[in-house]
Amino acid sequence: MPLDEFRRVNLDNWNERTAIHAGSKLYDLEGFVSDPKKVSGVVAFDVPDLGDVKGKSLLHLQCHIGTDTLSLARLGATVTGVDFSPDAIATARKLSADSGTPGRFEIAELYDTPNVITEQFDVVYTGVGALTWLPDIAGWGRVVSTMLKPGGTFFIRDFHPMLWTIDDEREGDELVVKYPYFETSALRFENENTYSDGDRLENKVNFEWNHGLGEVVMALLDNGLRLELLREHVVAESRNLPWMVEDAEGRWRLPSGQERLPLMYSIRAVKVS
Numbered sequence: 001m002p003l004d005e006f007r008r009v010n011l012d013n014w015n016e017r018t019a020i021h022a023g024s025k026l027y028d029l030e031g032f033v034s035d036p037k038k039v040s041g042v043v044a045f046d047v048p049d050l051g052d053v054k055g056k057s058l059l060h061l062q063c064h065i066g067t068d069t070l071s072l073a074r075l076g077a078t079v080t081g082v083d084f085s086p087d088a089i090a091t092a093r094k095l096s097a098d099s100g101t102p103g104r105f106e107i108a109e110l111y112d113t114p115n116v117i118t119e120q121f122d123v124v125y126t127g128v129g130a131l132t133w134l135p136d137i138a139g140w141g142r143v144v145s146t147m148l149k150p151g152g153t154f155f156i157r158d159f160h161p162m163l164w165t166i167d168d169e170r171e172g173d174e175l176v177v178k179y180p181y182f183e184t185s186a187l188r189f190e191n192e193n194t195y196s197d198g199d200r201l202e203n204k205v206n207f208e209w210n211h212g213l214g215e216v217v218m219a220l221l222d223n224g225l226r227l228e229l230l231r232e233h234v235v236a237e238s239r240n241l242p243w244m245v246e247d248a249e250g251r252w253r254l255p256s257g258q259e260r261l262p263l264m265y266s267i268r269a270v271k272v273s
């Protein structure tokens, strides 16, 4: 599928980030290979809300370099990961081979997924910085529904749209709304660094879209899913605001007044029609 200008720029950004992430302490690919029982912190956090995936077929949308996908395989799912970055998919395939953890990985732009992967799954899983790269949340909901078997479970934990509205260039921990909460046309950003440790980016420009929590929920409900769980979190997987502090589990929080702002949310929903 030909990419528009926004997604072409984002693809260059993500291919470059992939190499940095593959060598980073954050993703610790060596640790994943050397310890066959290791499960990513993201998946360990999600399992209590996601439920048992043993014996289930599972599709991971925007799977990146496969650490979460293969963690779900280690918990007993038969996994397929898709992502639009050829470099990310190559890294995920190598991680699967090197770690002896079975997984299928295919290149697919999100909206093209049903053309690349033609079967349906017991579980569709995504999140942790996924939706901000997508221009059309209603179209995303159609893809999620298409990829799920009737009765199948959808799960996401992603950054909260309120977090994405906050001015991250201010000094101090005052929370000031600067960016749109609802879905708009593309927002252009320039970032020197990715969210992991490692080298600076040369492809600094990226385009992102926010999606209000109601827009995300309605994209699922409008496409035949029923909501089972909606939980908001005061911890995030990365330091999205410079004044956040790291907690004992390696996650990030506001240093004070944590009840002011949800940083992430989880949704579990079932396809009923």
Ligand SMILES: C[S@@+](CC[C@H](N)C(=O)[O-])C[C@H]1O[C@@H](n2cnc3c(N)ncnc32)[C@H](O)[C@@H]1O
Residues within 6 Å of the ligand: 007, 010, 014, 062, 063, 064, 065, 066, 067, 068, 082, 083, 084, 085, 088, 108, 109, 110, 111, 127, 128, 129, 130, 133, 134
């Ligand atoms: C922040 S990562 C997801 C993180 C993942 N949970 C992890 O930490 O391993 C976002 C992923 O979305 C992918 N992506 C961005 N835009 C996309 C699009 N339009 N279609 C498919 N994948 C896309 C990127 O290549 C990247 O791998």
